[in-house]
Amino acid sequence: MIYLELFWTFFKIGLFTFGGGYAMLPLVQQEVLAHSWLSTDEIVNFIAVSESTPGPFAVNMSTYVGRLTGGIFGAFCATLGVVAPSFIIILIVAKFYEKFRRSRLVEGAMSGLRPVVVGLICASIFSIGRQIFVPGETLPTAALAVSIGIFLIMAVLAFKKVHPIIIIAASAATGIAAGYIIGL
Amino acid sequence: MNRKLELFATFFKIGLFTFGGGYAMIPLIQREAAENKKWVTQEDILDVVAIAESTPGPIAINSATFIGSKVAGTWGAFFATLGVVLPSFIVITAISYALQAFRHIKAVEYAFWGIRAGVLALILKAAWSLFKHCKKEWFSYSVMTLAFIAVALLKLNSILVILAAALLGIGVDMIRRSRGAGADK
Numbered sequence: 001m002i003y004l005e006l007f008w009t010f011f012k013i014g015l016f017t018f019g020g021g022y023a024m025l026p027l028v029q030q031e032v033l034a035h036s037w038l039s040t041d042e043i044v045n046f047i048a049v050s051e052s053t054p055g056p057f058a059v060n061m062s063t064y065v066g067r068l069t070g071g072i073f074g075a076f077c078a079t080l081g082v083v084a085p086s087f088i089i090i091l092i093v094a095k096f097y098e099k100f101r102r103s104r105l106v107e108g109a110m111s112g113l114r115p116v117v118v119g120l121i122c123a124s125i126f127s128i129g130r131q132i133f134v135p136g137e138t139l140p141t142a143a144l145a146v147s148i149g150i151f152l153i154m155a156v157l158a159f160k161k162v163h164p165i166i167i168i169a170a171s172a173a174t175g176i177a178a179g180y181i182i183g184l
Numbered sequence: 185m186n187r188k189l190e191l192f193a194t195f196f197k198i199g200l201f202t203f204g205g206g207y208a209m210i211p212l213i214q215r216e217a218a219e220n221k222k223w224v225t226q227e228d229i230l231d232v233v234a235i236a237e238s239t240p241g242p243i244a245i246n247s248a249t250f251i252g253s254k255v256a257g258t259w260g261a262f263f264a265t266l267g268v269v270l271p272s273f274i275v276i277t278a279i280s281y282a283l284q285a286f287r288h289i290k291a292v293e294y295a296f297w298g299i300r301a302g303v304l305a306l307i308l309k310a311a312w313s314l315f316k317h318c319k320k321e322w323f324s325y326s327v328m329t330l331a332f333i334a335v336a337l338l339k340l341n342s343i344l345v346i347l348a349a350a351l352l353g354i355g356v357d358m359i360r361r362s363r364g365a366g367a368d369k
Binding site: 012014015016017018019020021022023024025026027030041044045047048049050051052053054055056057058059060063064067068072075076079082083085086087089090091093094097100101104105106107108109110111112113114115116117118119120121122123124125126127128129132146147148150151152154155157158159164165167168170171172173174175176178179180184 | 199200201202203204207209231234235236237238239240241242243244245246249250253254258261262265268269271272273275276277279280283284290291293294295296297298299300301302303304305306307308309310311312313314315317318319323324325327328329330331332334335336341342343345346347349350351352353354355356357358361
């Protein structure tokens with residue numbers, strides 16, 4: 001059943017995500033693609049939407065995927081799924097807070113979890129980058145040049161801490177202008 | 185005002201005014217929960233962040249649940265979490281209809297074509313920020329490299345890779361401690 005499927009999938013995503021922001025992306029990509037709920041392009045499009053709307057990426061993503069595949073109740077089930085592991089675990093941790101903080105196991109696990117998230121996000125960059133620059137059908141050279149140009153310029157701006165919404169708006173404007181000029 | 189309602193209202197506001205989520209939310213939580221409401225101290229906020237980072241799930245949800253439970257128990261946690269989630273839920277549900285209606289317009293297609301390259305740059309920046317959070321040592325670098333190879337090239341399941349890294353971290357940490365070497369800093 002789609003509602004249980006949504007709940008369970010996003011429960012897994014919530015349970016195995018460590019760290020904020022894009023730490024969730026590799027799991028979202030793996031699970032959402034495996035179910036064919038969205039394509040890689042649609043996931044990346046939605047990241048832009050999520051950056052430009054309020055709230056955490058996780059909740060935005062679960063609401064969106066749930067809404068598209070199972071209507072409003074689907075959105076509810078997916079969001080409940082992504083929130084539930086946090087909620088349960090934090091309630092437990094809040095009780096044993098001091099112990100948790102000084103736990104060697106937690107410290108040890110984190111020493112593996114922090115770098116693994118970096119490796120996984122790099123894997124996401126690799127697959128998304130391939131989708132953008134070397135998709136199935138061959139891109140016209142001009143289109144490829146524009147994509148690479150946008151990526152490089154925006155990377156510089158991102159590292160200069162320009163706000164993500166400005167980066168998204170500038171990328172969109174460039175995309176529209178270039179799209180009409182090249183006539184894709 | 186009732187404590188639980190107050191938690192709900194405060195976290196609703198935090199959820200509504202945070203763009204990008206996660207870490208972007210911390211300064212707002214600090215201002216609302218510590219400075220304005222005095223539910224927690226400034227020092228507590230650092231603990232909240234540390235705990236939110238080392239438990240599964242989104243930072244925003246973890247922080248809301250944690251502060252809610254400190255202030256008003258399980259129901260407090262419930263209302264704080266509901267508050268932080270609801271703005272996203274409403275806004276995204278509304279937007280999902282618009283996205284479906286407009287996405288086949290040529291200009292929108294072009295816009296998203298440009299946006300995808302820009303988003304890739306944002307993800308790269310995020311990876312760099314997370315990288316700076318890691319210890320600079322051989323163990324971190326090995327885990328990163330192996331995780332990349334496992335998922336990007338060998339197509340292994342990310343969840344298994346994450347579990348393996350956690351266990352490996354615990355194992356390596358134990359070996360280091362049993363050797364009594366403080367050389368890992």
